[in-house]
Amino acid sequence: MTSHPWRRAITISVAGLVLAAVVGVLFALLVQSRGDWRVGLPWERALMLSIDRTVPTFFDWVMLSLPWLGTNLTLFPIIAAVSLWLWRKKGRGELALQLMVLVVGSLVLNAALKAFFDRPRPQLWELRGQFAWASYPSGHAIVGAAIYFTVARMLLRERGWRWPYVVATLMLAVVLYSRLYLGVHWPTDVIGGLLLGFVWLAVVEIAFQPLVGIKTAPLGSESKGTNPSQPTLYIAEQ
Secondary structure (H helix, E strand, O other): OOOHHHHHHHHHHHHHHHHHHHHHHHHHHHHHOOOOHHHOOHHHHHHHHOOOOOOOHHHHHHHHHHHHHHOHHHHHHHHHHHHHHHHHOOOOHHHHHHHHHHHHHHHHHHHHHHHHHOOOOOOOOOOOOOOOOOOOOOHHHHHHHHHHHHHHHHHHHHHOOOHHHHHHHHHHHHHHHHHHHOOOOOHHHHHHHHHHHHHHHHHHHHHHHHHOOEEEOOOOOOOOOOOOOOOOEEEOOO
């Protein structure tokens, strides 16, 4: 096998990053055309003000705590550690690289669009929980859609498990609801983030599809007679 599929994967991923950014820009311009998005569109304000915030203490604690499982601050080191394990111990460099491309791209998209549009956070009540930078887009929506569902797809392909899709859907739904409940995002921040996340997920999946089933030998397991400068490649069992 040559290195061409790897170069193809990175090239398509870079193009996909630009495509996702364009989608995010177009959606933001659409929202801006509907009214003054800096103070929220009328339907956004009405929706957020209709949220019942007189809830049990445990529910409030969940809304404050669970979003930490859907932010780059938490997911980046977790994905980095998992990717390192997949590469060094399991020889699954293609899975490791795909996960790292996804999480780094999610961070880039989030930071770039927040800096470009600089949409203020809602000021309907005191902001709570984890939030930083500008409001649009929701970084939790981007990285949650991209990472949760990519991991679910990988587990379906590698282990035949379907339940991770249920977990991913529930996790994403609760995390995104919490962003509205805590008052740190407008609904269109969340919608825009989901669009970005799923476009990014789809493009990276297409980019890495030719590499599915190809694995490199784990570090330290080179076979005798092989050139150590050339990684030994295996076809993973399907």
